[in-house]
Amino acid sequence: MLQQINKKIIFYISLIIILSTFNNKNLKNFDLLKINMIDVEGIEFSDNEFLKIANLIKLNNILSIQKSQIKEILNSNNFIEEYEVFKRYPSSIEIKVKKTNFLASTNINGKNYFVGSNGKFINTKDYSKNLPFVFGNFEPEKFLEFKSIIHQTNFKYNNIKNFYHFPSGRWDIEMTSGVLIKLPISGIKESLNLSIELLNDIEFSNIKILDIRQKNQIFTND
Template identity: 45%
Template sequence: MPQQKSRKILIYIFLFLIIGTLNNKDLTKSNFIKLNTITVSGLKEKNNIDLVNKLNFLKFDNLMFLDKSQIVDIINSNTLVEKFFVIKKYPSTLNIEIQKTEFLAQTKKENKNFFLGSNGKLTRVDNFRSDIPYIFGEFKNKDFFELKEAVDESNFRYNQIKRLFFYKSGRWDIEMNNGLLIKLPRKEVKESLKLLIIFLDHNKKKNIKEVDLRQNKQIIIND
């Protein structure tokens, strides 16, 4: 009796392996898991549709074996994308959820208007906005994000900045919405901004037009 049971178990395992192998082969060729629907969400409708059109060449490919690198490259080529999630919904749908980049500043390059996003990419635009600072000067993204980090870590009011001026020496000036001009040093920007916050907090009633922080641990003002 034990021998017969063992033989039956072996036969069942053998049959299961054969059937499983056949089903796997059939699935890779079957229309059941071929991609026929692509959805993109998170951007404006026009931008969502644009990405869908760029990905349409994947239609009718096997959903299990899509080229991930192609999908990633196409999505990342869109300057509005900060993050994204690609979700395969079997049997035949690809859903792409996008987190839009935050526009942090605006500038001109080669006489064209651009927004600079938190993703480090420039997006071509027709018109500027009044709620983000305009950058003057030939800067690199690295220069801007180092300044932005210093501003954020010092709890300085980035949303009150009207203009940023970058100099070839690697130094920044900041113009605030209230007209105050701040001349920053090349190094120790965060420490200088923290010092400035304390100073301004103790001199709220003064009509200060310009603050020079270029000298180490010194504040020079122009009323």
């Protein structure tokens, strides 16, 4: 272990000595610092994205390249939720990526999209039948806020078949059992817990619509 540490110390001291003999102009052409490897973990880049990064890196050595330049390319990828960029001296770049989770499907202007946990719409050729579908015009951030409230209740997300969003900001939920739950604009958490209690009650076992939009009032339709 001590021998490994000593080797690292010797390497970095040698590197500092070598670099100190060059001015900034020479550093740009210094072959030892020329980036020769890009290591990506967690996702596969498209050819176009990888080409952008490769072309960017071709013009720089590891000292002159800015992480912000690479991050700009990564931010344009809607499949990415989180990432980290590391410079591994003397000549490699390491990119660790966390791929976003697909939470729901939707359709915008005739095109299919996933709703990602990163708060972005992700274009797809076909929506997944294993995900709930969201009807209506909505911002991904608003959907994430609503989903967060659901997870604070006893409501099971995988029991949801469809979401319906209205211009007022209100949501309805259609369950896989076929029951439609009409929710109020405010007090959603309490309303969801109440709906679970009611649906577990044998008196409400055959209902098709549970309307709890009005405070202290419950409407059902068999």
